[in-house]
Amino acid sequence: MAGYVMLACFSVLWVSLGIWWGRRATSYDGFAVAGRNVGLALGTATAVATWITSNTTMLAPQFALQLGVWGAVAYSTASFGLFAFAPMSGRIRQLMPKGYTAVEFVRRRYGSMGSIPFLLISIFYAITWLISMSMAGGKLLEVLSGIPYPVGMTVVVVVCVTYTLFGGMYAVIGTDFIQSLIILIGLVVVAIAVLMQIDIADVHSKLETNRPMLLSVFFPAALMALFNNMLFGFGEIFHSNVWWSRAFAMREGVGPKAYALGGVLWLPVPIVAGFLGLAAPALGIGISHPDTVGPLVAATLLGTGGALLVFVVVFCSLASSIDSLLAATADLIVNDMVEPIAKAKRAGIKPDGHAMSDSAKRRASSFAIIFLGVLSWAVALPNVGTLATVLFFAGPMVGSCIWPIVGGLYFRRPSPLAAGAAMTIGTATGLWAYFAIGWFVASLVGAAVSGVVFALATWLAPAQFDFSTLADEAA
Amino acid sequence: MSPENSLDSAGSAPPSSSVPGPAVAEIVLAQSRFENVREGYQALQWNEIEGASRYQVLDADGYSYYDGTLTEAFISGLPDGEHTFEIQAFSADNVLVGVTDQPAVIEVHHWPMSQAWASFAVGLVVFLAMIGLIIVGATRSSTPSQDASGSGADS
Structure with missing residues (x-):
């Protein structure tokens, strides 16, 4: 019963706050990029809240349970992606003051040879992430409060779609601020409460006796996973419109500070969450599904109050990521799929004008958000467990985008051929490694091979891109 | 439990x-x-x-x-x-x-340590190369003369 009450309270809170914050989203610029005037506090909060996803609360403890201490460390390296993106966000804002999406940058920087594979990767990643988080929402609410999976999953999706629909990026960033505060305070309380109930020396002793590999410095799979996870995180942040849309939304000069601060605040979260995974075997808590180990340990150790606290943290982390994905992916659909098609159709009528009016883009965004919500709900409803693992296929794909993004942002010489070949060959070899060796090397292979291809192609056939062309509105 | x-x-x-x-x-x-x-x-x-x-x-x-x-x-x-x-x-x-x-x-039968260290080394090289590239790019692109010309870091 308490679970339903909490779910209802937070649902009403997010929808109300989202509508209230979103009242300023009268234009498409306001709806998509919050008027490009987001300050440091809101910018930092949205970076932290968005990056603390259901994956952080589920996968970080799972990594620790599977790969030991190295697993928790490996997961925390995802914060390096925020640090690395910090200077890039400033460059993005400087190069494209009127930009909207990451795909828009790739299209204008590399043409269709780069933008087609990049768009496919972006859409695949965004939709699988959205579905996996919807599923995670249903599963976690069921584990923590007994709310049936279809009910919990449906409420999470409907609430996020509703307030994103009304408030766009204003609502997303506003709610992210509150959600990040709740998440961070909640995690600190959970961490302190758990540490008070656990004897770390005892945990260490039991693991050393019965599960020695979890403490081993020389755990081969864990060593292989370390940089793999870091590069997966880099790829996720560098390529995803979730992060680019925030770079466009932040005031000039804010992005680098906000992303760096966000990384500092995020860094300890997977370590704390990972410790729960390590503690489970020593505490004798039976684990059937490794992705639920973190919430299960917290709820078991802290009782009903602890379960409710974890429930709130999980609901906030889910909402803060799902809303960001809905908004950013809707931007991508409108700007990089709907508008180019509309423009091509109208080319004969308005050759130099915009294909879509401000209000038409606003309407299209609303339809896109509803479409994404319905799609993720429909696919998540059957609760087919293997679907969530599809997200891991995205590792080599996003890993292969790292070099074209970094090279394309800072250097003139990388060509469309270099970008297209790097993404295609990197993705193919990364996926091969996924099946031939394992998930823990797929992103690493994808990033390494795409880097070699990108460097070779740039050296053999350099281009001379003029960055000043990016400052104009989308052509 | x-x-x-x-x-x-x-x-x-x-x-x-x-x-x-x-x-x-x-x-x-x-x-x-x-x-x-x-x-x-x-x-x-x-x-x-x-x-x-x-x-x-x-x-x-x-x-x-x-x-x-x-x-x-x-x-x-x-x-x-x-x-x-x-x-x-x-x-x-x-x-x-x-x-x-x-x-x-x-x-x-865990993966051989040689393979683990090889993956670790490749990851380290990719990581350092990428960070180096960002640092070089960010440093050069922040030079006022290059900003004014709208050119890239390797202009």
């Missing part, structure tokens, strides 16, 4: 603490032998036993690796070697109602 399922301080619940029931059913594993497990972790699945309220997975020394209500256990952190696990099912009043006839055998 409910209090009655709690383990002792060593994390184990010796089978001898339980009283065998009149009819002990056979627990059948979905797969009983796992060869060449490279990561040291494995999930075990078995059939549901009528009247069972909890299941326990024990290694050859009687140490408990799982104590819970579901018919699936995730075991991790195993070193190289062959590891044998028996599964027992208990009723609500702690009577043994099911046991594996054929135990699960997990043969762990």
Whole structure:
């Protein structure tokens, strides 16, 4: 019963706050990029809240349970992606003051040879992430409060779609601020409460006796996973419109500070969450599904109050990521799929004008958000467990985008051929490694091979891109 | 975990603490032998036993690796070697109602360290190269003359 009450309270809170914050989203610029005037506090909060996803609360403890201490460390390296993106966000804002999406940058920087594979990767990643988080929402609410999976999953999706629909990026960033505060305070309380109930020396002793590999410095799979996870995180942040849309939304000069601060605040979260995974075997808590180990340990150790606290943290982390994905992916659909098609159709009528009016883009965004919500709900409803693992296929794909993004942002010489070949060959070899060796090397292979291809192609056939062309509105 | 399922301080619940029931059913594993497990972790699945309220997975020394209500256990952190696990099912009043006839055998053979270090080294090189590229690009692109010309870092 308490679970339903909490779910209802937070649902009403997010929808109300989202509508209230979103009242300023009268234009498409306001709806998509919050008027490009987001300050440091809101910018930092949205970076932290968005990056603390259901994956952080589920996968970080799972990594620790599977790969030991190295697993928790490996997961925390995802914060390096925020640090690395910090200077890039400033460059993005400087190069494209009127930009909207990451795909828009790739299209204008590399043409269709780069933008087609990049768009496919972006859409695949965004939709699988959205579905996996919807599923995670249903599963976690069921584990923590007994709310049936279809009910919990449906409420999470409907609430996020509703307030994103009304408030766009204003609502997303506003709610992210509150959600990040709740998440961070909640995690600190959970961490302190758990540490008070656990004897770390005892945990260490039991693991050393019965599960020695979890403490081993020389755990081969864990060593292989370390940089793999870091590069997966880099790829996720560098390529995803979730992060680019925030770079466009932040005031000039804010992005680098906000992303760096966000990384500092995020860094300890997977370590704390990972410790729960390590503690489970020593505490004798039976684990059937490794992705639920973190919430299960917290709820078991802290009782009903602890379960409710974890429930709130999980609901906030889910909402803060799902809303960001809905908004950013809707931007991508409108700007990089709907508008180019509309423009091509109208080319004969308005050759130099915009294909879509401000209000038409606003309407299209609303339809896109509803479409994404319905799609993720429909696919998540059957609760087919293997679907969530599809997200891991995205590792080599996003890993292969790292070099074209970094090279394309800072250097003139990388060509469309270099970008297209790097993404295609990197993705193919990364996926091969996924099946031939394992998930823990797929992103690493994808990033390494795409880097070699990108460097070779740039050296053999350099281009001379003029960055000043990016400052104009989308052509 | 409910209090009655709690383990002792060593994390184990010796089978001898339980009283065998009149009819002990056979627990059948979905797969009983796992060869060449490279990561040291494995999930075990078995059939549901009528009247069972909890299941326990024990290694050859009687140490408990799982104590819970579901018919699936995730075991991790195993070193190289062959590891044998028996599964027992208990009723609500702690009577043994099911046991594996054929135990699960997990043969762990971790990836060679040479491969692990090679992956680590490749990852380190990619990481350092990328960070270096960002630093060089950011430093050069922040030069006022280059900003004014709208050119890139390698202009």
